[in-house]
Amino acid sequence: MSDKKLRDSSDDFEQHLDAMTEDKYSLRLYVAGMSTMSMRAIDNIKRICEEEMKGRYDLEVIDLYQRPSLVADEQIIAVPTLIKKLPHPLRHIIGDLSNKERVLVGLDLRKKI
Template sequence: MKKKPSTSDSVQTFSNDAIEAADKERYVLRLYITGYSPLSARAVVRIRKICEEHLEGRYDLEVVDISKNPTLAAGEQIIAAPTLIKKLPLPLRRFIGDMSQTERILLGLDLRKAGEAPPKS
């Protein structure tokens, strides 16, 4: 006689499905910088490193120099640079600064839960 799946079995399946779906989601990110100053260069290097380590093969990162494309900055209401905008997956999120607060960015990108310890190397 077959065992009927219990509620906990269904919840476990949903959790695994949700985790797999999150692992396959494509991230669309836009980093606004001002020229190629040391602060801008640092932000670009750091966000690329975060993306390669945590989103390998499933992200699109566009770097926009607002000194060359001011209309893009105005359309996104950018008031400081560097600013990273996570467009997808929703919800939209903004990060301002040189992208040095890796844990805060991982939390904001929903790649780590609050209180979760970083993986050991």
């Protein structure tokens, strides 16, 4: 009986894992003005989203100069900062996102090497 229970819970885990990978990604990219670094970061994240999460992501780009109060609310120090709101856990990925492998690690789409 205990064997069965064990198997059940491991099935549960597998199911949850499947559900999680199917989860929608809720991403926010915070930039400061339309600098070349900002543009680079926007291009990079758009491309990565299309390549890796097509159809299951939700990306919002926010200019902190327009909404400075968000800097404190989101505890942003470095820009550009990409915040993965969902799925949990919350993650901050900083930089112009030109290193795709690191972005994928940050999004938990790749195991840490």
